[in-house]
Amino acid sequence: MNGAHDILSGPAAVIHARISRVHGSSPRETGAEMFITAQGMAGTIGGGQAEWLALGRARDMLAQGEMRATLDIALGPEIGQCCGGRIAIDLVRLGDSARAAHLAHLQGAVRPHVLILGAGHVGRALARIMATLPCDTFLIDTRATELAQAPKGVQTRLTPLPEAEIAQAPPASAFIVATHDHGLDFLVTLAALRRKDAAYVGLIGSATKRARFDRFARDHGAGTDTAALTCPIGVAGLGDKRPEVIALMTAQEIITALRNTAHAQAGACAASM
Numbered sequence: 001m002n003g004a005h006d007i008l009s010g011p012a013a014v015i016h017a018r019i020s021r022v023h024g025s026s027p028r029e030t031g032a033e034m035f036i037t038a039q040g041m042a043g044t045i046g047g048g049q050a051e052w053l054a055l056g057r058a059r060d061m062l063a064q065g066e067m068r069a070t071l072d073i074a075l076g077p078e079i080g081q082c083c084g085g086r087i088a089i090d091l092v093r094l095g096d097s098a099r100a101a102h103l104a105h106l107q108g109a110v111r112p113h114v115l116i117l118g119a120g121h122v123g124r125a126l127a128r129i130m131a132t133l134p135c136d137t138f139l140i141d142t143r144a145t146e147l148a149q150a151p152k153g154v155q156t157r158l159t160p161l162p163e164a165e166i167a168q169a170p171p172a173s174a175f176i177v178a179t180h181d182h183g184l185d186f187l188v189t190l191a192a193l194r195r196k197d198a199a200y201v202g203l204i205g206s207a208t209k210r211a212r213f214d215r216f217a218r219d220h221g222a223g224t225d226t227a228a229l230t231c232p233i234g235v236a237g238l239g240d241k242r243p244e245v246i247a248l249m250t251a252q253e254i255i256t257a258l259r260n261t262a263h264a265q266a267g268a269c270a271a272s273m
Contacts, residue, residue, distance in 0.1 A: 003042035004035050008103045012037040014094045015058035016102070019045050024085030026075060035094075035102075038062050045089065050075060054089050067093045111136045112199065112258045113169050117162050117188050118178035119146035122204060125247035126176060127154045133255060140165050141179070163191040172261050174200035174254045176233065182209070186216045193217070193224050200257035202250060203231040 007014055018033040019026070027046030034043040034051070036058040045051050050073050061069055071089040094102065112135045116123045119141035128151040130137040139150045140157040147156045157165055166175060166188060175192035177185050185203060192201045203213060210231040217226050234249035 003040070005103065005106055007035045007037055007040060007042050008094075008099050008106070010037075012039070013062050014099065015061055016092045016094050016098070017045060017054045017058055018090050018092075019087050020070075020090045021088035022085060023087075024075075026085045026087050036062075045087075050087065050089075054091065058091050061091060061093060110170070112262075113138065113173040114176070114254060114258075115140060115165060115169055115173060116176045116178065117141075117165075118176075118180065118185075118204075119143065119150060119156070120178060120180055121243040122246050123176075123178045124149060124151060125243040126178075126250055127151050129247055129251045130154075130254070133251070135174075135258065138165070142184075143180070146180075162188050166191045166195070169195075171197040172199045172258070172265065174198065174202075174258060176200075176202045176204075176250065176254070178204040178233075186213055189213060189229065190217060190221050190224060193226060193229060194221070196225075198228070199261035200254050201229050202233040202253065203229060204233055204246070205231055207232065 015036045016033065017036055019028055019030050022030050027048065028044070032045045034041055034045055034054070036055060038059055041055065045054060053073060054071055057069060057071055069091045071091070072086070073089065074086050114130050114135045114137045116127050116130070116138065117140050119139050123139060127137055127139045131151055131153040136155070138155045138157055139147065140159065140162050141147050142158070142160055142162070144158055147158055150156045159165060162184070175198055177189045177192070179185050179188065185205070189201065189203045192198055203209070210229070213229070213231065214226050217224050230253060233253065234246040236249040236252065240246070
């Protein structure tokens with residue numbers, strides 16, 4: 001959460017705003033949160049008038065020394081929103097121990113890894129988008145000249161063996177293969193699929209390239225299941241082959257896959273308790 005660490009570790013008093021209940025349609029889910037000071041904020045509970053009301057109430061609490069409050073907001077025309085649902089927002093002034101707990105949670109949170117194999121036009125465009133999202137993005141290539149053009153905020157890996165980067169990635173990572181060489185594409189895609197724990201494996205190309213990869217996997221993959229492969233990537237772009245469009249639509253696929261994987265893991269943990 002951008003800025004939350006600075007707010008929680010700073011000197012200003014902080015209100016924690018959290019959606020505690022959702023009925024019907026809402027811009028954000030239960031648990032969405034913000035940290036609010038008299039002059040700043042981090043996070044979002046959905047924007048719009050509901051967030052503006054929460055922000056104003058939190059700053060009233062800071063000015064008046066209040067410790068707790070709850071807002072019950074109908075997301076309808078009365079406040080200029082058309083979601084149609086209803087949310088409850090809990091607002092709590094954070095003491096020292098609560099601030100420390102939130103800081104520890106932020107510092108201990110594991111962000112999903114997104115490995116982009118290939119720093120060409122599409123790889124760099126995708127890295128630029130992913131760098132703005134809640135994940136750790138790595139742009140990997142065998143060519144120093146291409147990595148030198150990487151967007152700011154993206155970690156780079158110059159390596160003659162991109163398969164090694166795949167092997168070292170944590171479980172539930174996303175792998176997007178878009179190198180400058182079809183043979184290398186096939187090798188690293190196969191390495192990603194062999195892990196069997198990826199949240200997303202995507203290969204740039206066409207339906208023809210997908211068919212060729214399937215044949216390659218049958219011949220060299222020792223029974224590797226290719227059903228989990230997304231190829232082509234960014235299909236929602238409806239045939240638009242501009243790198244920026246492919247990247248945007250692929251980012252949507254990746255975030256959806258990461259979210260679904262996180263939900264599945266949470267459900268598995270709950271079932272085992």
